Amino acid sequence: MRLPDFVDVYQGLISTSSISSTDPKWDQGNAEVITKLAEWFEGLGFDVTTEEVEPGKVNLMAQLGTGTGGLLLAGHTDTVPFDEGRWNYDPHQLTLDNNRFYGLGTADMKGYFAFILDAVYKMNASGTDWSKQQKPLYILATCDEETTMLGARHFTKEAPFKPDYCIIGEPTSLVPIRGHKGHIANAIRVTGKSGHSSDPSLGVNAIEIMHEVMFALMKLKERLVKEYHHPGFAIPSPTLNLGHIHGGDSANRICGCCELHYDLRPLPGLSLDSLDQLLQEALEPIEAKWPGKLSITPLHEPIPGYECDHKHEFVHSMQDICQTQSQTVNYCTEAPFLQELCPTLVLGPGSIEQAHQPDEFLSLDFIDPTLDILQRSIHKYCF
Known part of the structure; x- marks a missing residue:
């Protein structure tokens, strides 16, 4: 099979x-995308395996070359939902305008697989002698990164x-x-007891208990x-944000239920178990005072912090290939x-x-540099 050109693959x-969504x-x-990727990677000579992790949720693994170690190029194939009324372009069509590719997933991040395919295709076209390949090149395309990170979690357990090294695009x-x-x-969630506001003894006000909870969380935030401090981050400490609260239904009723949603962004090295223990310690006095009134439910499975040692050879060599210093960021990926x-x-x-914006786009200025970085990385870690 002849691989479609770069724009057609994109x-x-x-x-x-x-789209993946809760x-x-x-x-x-993502099954349809995986089917296309499987056909394209097989057309380039990769050995391809797909695995349905859950109904309709599929991971793809592809391998070119044999041996141990090698380089893994990884990414997710799902996107977030979109607000059609805020888009000026069709989110499900690749539109070239203003020296940009517009469309849902152009940057985050289905388009990355078009770069991988084109990089390998161009290596073939330029006469790369794959008989000299010493280590395998692997591809991983995952499902549900935008929600549960199901694909990456499953792959890691069953790898x-x-x-030797992995680059997530x-x-x-x-x-x-x-x-x-x-x-x-x-x-x-605080579950109190509703009643007429004229007699506080008739109920247990969930908002008042939540006030105690919020005070405890602010002390935990401090x-x-x-x-905890990490000088490698622009915001060097963990952050805790109270993002959503709802409780009660009327000014003249004792509030019977109140719910607070919060997020916490831990630094690398701060374990999820340690954070859970800190939370339990913060809320323990309130739970003792109001037994059975508090419940905590994860809004999604927790994601730990991640760090690759800045002194590692892999970091230094990729800095050389990219001609730029490595950095840290505050958003999450499948890297942990x-x-x-x-x-x-x-x-x-x-x-x-x-990412996650109306009129998502990728500037065409990234095309040649990305292909160059991918080809140089493949040569370095597979040949």
Whole structure:
């Protein structure tokens, strides 16, 4: 099979919707995108395996070459939902305008697989002698990164190979990212007892108890800032944000239920178990005072922080290839899971500022530099 050209592959990816969402009205799965990627990678000589992790949720693994170690190029094939009324372009068509590719997933990040395919195709066209390949090149295309990170979590537990190094092609403006914070999001629900406001003894006011909860969380926030610090981050401490609260229904009723949603972004090295213990300690006096009134429910599975040692040879060599210093960021990726297998960097075309935005785009200025970085990386770590 002859591989379609770069733009046609890009168009094929963007026009195949693969939205993942916790809302069933939006959630679609990624099986159709994986089917296309499997055909294209097989056409370039890769051995391809697909695995349905959950119904409609599929991971793809592809391998070119044999041996141990090698380089893994990874990314996710799902996108976030979109607000059609805020788009000036069709989110499910690749539109060239203003020296940009517009479309849902152009930057975050289905388009990255078009770069990988074209980089290998161009290596073939330029006469690369694959008989001299010493280590395998692996591709991983995951499902559900935008929601549960199901694909990366599953792959890490069941990984059929162990590469030497991994590059995740999230949009970093081609800056190597060596670390990012994690993300924890929980709902705290206080269940009181409703009653007529004229007699407080008739009920238990959930808002008043939530006031105590919020005070305890603010004290925890101060503790995190004081006790945990990482100079490699622009915001060097964990952050805790109270993002949503709802309770009660009328001014003349004692509030019977109140719920607070908060998020916490831990630094690398701060374990999820440690954070859970800190939270339990913060709320313990309130739970003792109001037994059975508090419940905590995760809004999604927690994501730990991630860091690849800035002194590692992989970091230095990729800095040389990219001609720029590595950085840290505050957003999350699949890196904490793939880092369990091997040293991992996040590095890809496009800007994170375009992710999850109307009129998402990738500037055409990224095309040639990205192909160059991919080809040089493959040569360095597979030949």
